[in-house]
Amino acid sequence: MEEKVYGFPKLNEPAPDFLAPTTHGPKRLADYKGRWLVLFSHPADFTPVCTTEFIAFAKAHEQFLSMNTDLLGLSIDSVHSHIAWVRAIKDKFGVDIKFPIIADLSMEVAAKYGMIQPGASNTSAVRAVFIIDDKGILRAMVYYPMSNGRQIDEFIRLVQALQTSDKNGVATPENWRPGEKVIVPPPGTTEAAEKRLNEGYECIDWYFCRKSL
Numbered sequence: 226m227e228e229k230v231y232g233f234p235k236l237n238e239p240a241p242d243f244l245a246p247t248t249h250g251p252k253r254l255a256d257y258k259g260r261w262l263v264l265f266s267h268p269a270d271f272t273p274v275c276t277t278e279f280i281a282f283a284k285a286h287e288q289f290l291s292m293n294t295d296l297l298g299l300s301i302d303s304v305h306s307h308i309a310w311v312r313a314i315k316d317k318f319g320v321d322i323k324f325p326i327i328a329d330l331s332m333e334v335a336a337k338y339g340m341i342q343p344g345a346s347n348t349s350a351v352r353a354v355f356i357i358d359d360k361g362i363l364r365a366m367v368y369y370p371m372s373n374g375r376q377i378d379e380f381i382r383l384v385q386a387l388q389t390s391d392k393n394g395v396a397t398p399e400n401w402r403p404g405e406k407v408i409v410p411p412p413g414t415t416e417a418a419e420k421r422l423n424e425g426y427e428c429i430d431w432y433f434c435r436k437s438l
Contacts (some may be wrong), residue, residue, distance in 0.1 A: 233339035240264075240355065240363040243339035245299075248307045249325035251296065254361060261294040262357040263380055263390070266340045266350035270302045270310035274374045278352075280320045281377040293359065294384050296324035301335060301350055304328040338370075354380060356387065393438055406435040 234241050244253040252264075254294055265282070267275040272437050282296055300307075307326045327334055329350070335341050339370050340350035353367035370376055386397040395407040411432040412418045418431045426434035 234355070234363050234366065235335070236363055236366065238359045238363060239254060239298070239361055241334075243327075243334045243337065245327045245329060245334050246304055247297070247325035247327050248304060248311060251329065251424070252319075252325055256355075257295055257297075258361060259358070261292065261359055261384060262288065262297060262355075263384070264299065264355040264357060265375075266299045266335065266338070266353045268349035268351065268371055269300055270306045271313070272317060273318050274372070275300075276310075276314060278374050279314060279322055280318055281375075282315075282324070283320050283322050283375050285381060288324055289384070290382075291383055292388065297320070297327065298324065299327035299329055299334060299340070301329050301332055303330055322331060356380070356384060358387070378437045389438070395436075395438075398435075406437050409434040409436055 240254060242254050244251060245302075265278075267278060269275065279298065281299070286296060290365045300329060306329055311326070313315055329335050332341060332350075335350045338353065338355060340353050341372050349371070351371060352373075354365075354367045354369075354375065354377060355363060356365040367382055369376075381402075382402065385403055386401055389403070389407065393407065394410070396410060398405075400409070406427065409426050411434075412421050421431045421434060422428050424434075426436050428434040
């Protein structure tokens with residue numbers, strides 16, 4: 226029997242297209258054109274780690290929306306299972322899940338995004354997060370093991386950093402937060418390197434300069 230081969234998306238290329246049923250009706254990637262999208266998968270409904278993650282995403286939903294960013298969950302469960310789980314979270318934890326969840330029973334979306342990894346799980350989507358920009362380009366992806374939950378604030382921070390880099394043509398240092406200094410891209414020629422230290426930036430060396438926005 227031929228082993229099924231799953232693809233993996235590539236950074237800075239168009240995100241894989243999809244059309245899928247969700248708890249908010251059919252959704253396709255094109256629906257999010259002009260907005261950023263955080264697409265994230267979880268192994269299964271009605272599991273404790275996934276429940277904690279969905280509660281955290283729900284609590285951060287308004288902040289994502291304020292950043293022109295939508296949330297879209299996914300697991301290999303049915304729409305009815307998703308609806309029941311969302312209702313249970315609201316009933317037991319008092320948290321309303323207002324973003325859609327893809328029902329990927331066919332595993333088509335999961336396969337396109339490399340969410341099915343035989344070394345980790347053959348029948349469930351691993352914990353994966355994909356950040357897609359407002360032009361439909363995949364900008365970041367993170368995979369987690371089945372056993373450990375994600376830290377949602379990091380995805381807020383990463384979207385903020387990516388949007389800041391795009392807007393200002395800069396890079397951001399480790400654990401950068403809005404309002405902190407950014408990194409000026411290093412010069413690409415010896416002539417530019419000679420000039421860099423006198424261009425008014427805060428420089429440690431010719432290749433390492435920061436500025437405030």
